Amino acid sequence: MRLGGRLQAAIEILDDIETRKRPASDALKDWGLAHRFAGAGDRAVIGNIVYDALRRKLSIAWRMDSADARDIAYGALLSDAEMSAEAINAELADDKFAPAPLDAERLAAWESRDLAEAPDHIRADVPEWCAPHLEALFGNDWVREGAALAARPPVDLRVNTLKASRAKVLKELARAGAAEAPLLAGAVRIPPLRALGRHPNVQAEPAFQKGWFEVQDLGSQIAGLVAGAEPGQQVLDYCAGAGGKTLALAAMMENRGQIHAFDAEKPRLAPIFDRLKRAGVRNTQVHANPEDLVQFEGQMDIVLTDAPCTGSGTWRRRPDAKWRLSPQQLERREIEQREVLDAAKRYVKPGGRLVYVTCSLFASENNLQVEAFLRENPDYSEVDAKPLWQAAVPGAGEIAPIFPSHGMVLSPERTFSDGFFISVLKKAG
Numbered sequence: 001m002r003l004g005g006r007l008q009a010a011i012e013i014l015d016d017i018e019t020r021k022r023p024a025s026d027a028l029k030d031w032g033l034a035h036r037f038a039g040a041g042d043r044a045v046i047g048n049i050v051y052d053a054l055r056r057k058l059s060i061a062w063r064m065d066s067a068d069a070r071d072i073a074y075g076a077l078l079s080d081a082e083m084s085a086e087a088i089n090a091e092l093a094d095d096k097f098a099p100a101p102l103d104a105e106r107l108a109a110w111e112s113r114d115l116a117e118a119p120d121h122i123r124a125d126v127p128e129w130c131a132p133h134l135e136a137l138f139g140n141d142w143v144r145e146g147a148a149l150a151a152r153p154p155v156d157l158r159v160n161t162l163k164a165s166r167a168k169v170l171k172e173l174a175r176a177g178a179a180e181a182p183l184l185a186g187a188v189r190i191p192p193l194r195a196l197g198r199h200p201n202v203q204a205e206p207a208f209q210k211g212w213f214e215v216q217d218l219g220s221q222i223a224g225l226v227a228g229a230e231p232g233q234q235v236l237d238y239c240a241g242a243g244g245k246t247l248a249l250a251a252m253m254e255n256r257g258q259i260h261a262f263d264a265e266k267p268r269l270a271p272i273f274d275r276l277k278r279a280g281v282r283n284t285q286v287h288a289n290p291e292d293l294v295q296f297e298g299q300m301d302i303v304l305t306d307a308p309c310t311g312s313g314t315w316r317r318r319p320d321a322k323w324r325l326s327p328q329q330l331e332r333r334e335i336e337q338r339e340v341l342d343a344a345k346r347y348v349k350p351g352g353r354l355v356y357v358t359c360s361l362f363a364s365e366n367n368l369q370v371e372a373f374l375r376e377n378p379d380y381s382e383v384d385a386k387p388l389w390q391a392a393v394p395g396a397g398e399i400a401p402i403f404p405s406h407g408m409v410l411s412p413e414r415t416f417s418d419g420f421f422i423s424v425l426k427k428a429g
């Protein structure tokens with residue numbers, strides 16, 4: 001396929017996402033199934049245009065003076081894909097599969113409008129109702145932080161120290177553009193895509209099959225480190241899901257002690273078994289039945305609650321979720337978070353730690369949840385977040401998260417990662 005056909009496909013998929021309010025990954029998958037002639041290169045470029053357009057939907061629409069899917073897709077080519085209007089027109093000129101050309105009026109708007117004059121939530125590319133939430137956390141920096149959540153993300157890898165070193169992984173993935181990640185000695189980063197490039201499929205690499213690394217955002221790796229699991233401890237990963245943090249904890253514990261990985265939704269645990277095997281983890285038991293956990297009440301050195309959340313810190317990677325999120329969903333997540341904290345606390349031993357993590361940047365899911373928990377549970381106290389950060393990320397230098405009450409907040413602007421909130425609470429001994 002040439003650019004014209006790919007662009008037309010991206011426009012149809014954007015329309016599908018908008019009208020049926022469905023996840024981008026589903027819409028892309030369905031398009032791929034219905035167009036089997038399209039190769040991997042076609043699908044990658046179409047996916048790039050769709051994701052770029054979704055990340056910057058509001059700012060592109062404002063500059064184009066149009067919210068039409070076609071104009072947004074053209075805007076994505078003009079911005080993240082780094083193409084000039086002349087280059088786009090030249091590529092599309094004799095392509096019978098291309099959409100109608102970029103309208104002269106739209107192009108004039110694009111070239112004359114200065115985004116600096118747009119309303120704040122448009123510059124930040126976030127739904128207007130989310131603005132107060134981000135402002136509450138970031139103050140005057142909130143627009144910059146929102147815009148950073150609309151940029152292309154890198155691919156981060158966590159080196160599995162049970163099997164490999166960073167040097168080994170870097171050597172193996174040199175051709176994929178892998179480099180040292182910032183902040184963490186055990187992390188590797190493949191920088192964000194440029195133009196219409198394509199990320200290598202690192203999971204097809206022999207080094208991945210051998211369990212040398214996992215795909216995991218830097219922020220998620222830091223959350224695991226801040227949890228502070230040590231060899232020999234008893235740890236409950238209460239919202240283990242597919243096990244991203246379980247694997248990180250197992251490596252920190254050098255396969256010694258015991259991890260219990262639980263999730264209330266059994267299907268979410270499905271990938272964990274293969275991942276544990278590939279990573280060479282031997283100290284983890286997986287539990288789908290809450291009754292299994294009764295025996296662990298009051299026994300755990302650490303209980304990690306990587307709670308269900310809006311995912312507002314991961315909008316770089318799932319920009320469609322940004323536009324689907326509603327205040328009602330936020331309320332539901334807050335209720336679930338209270339339930340998770342309330343249930344998880346009973347497994348912490350006296351003197352043990354309850355670690356609360358979200359990939360959200362909304363105070364109501366983060367420090368306000370912890371504040372309410374501490375009010376209702378006077379046997380818990382907050383562990384000062386600054387020394388926790390310094391211990392987990394000793395080479396950070398001037399780079400630091402935000403320290404709101406009761407924890408730390410990572411963000412693309414502050415810590416070059418997805419957005420995360422991490423809070424560590426100690427139970428009286």
Ligand SMILES: C[S@@+](CC[C@H](N)C(=O)[O-])C[C@H]1O[C@@H](n2cnc3c(N)ncnc32)[C@H](O)[C@@H]1O
Nearest residue numbers: 239240241243244245263264265268306307308
């Ligand atoms: C953010 S995800 C976990 C991601 C995982 N820890 C990782 O690092 O890959 C949150 C998980 O919490 C689970 N969950 C939701 N409500 C729960 C509850 N009441 N008890 C336990 N797990 C719950 C969800 O099924 C989901 O898998």
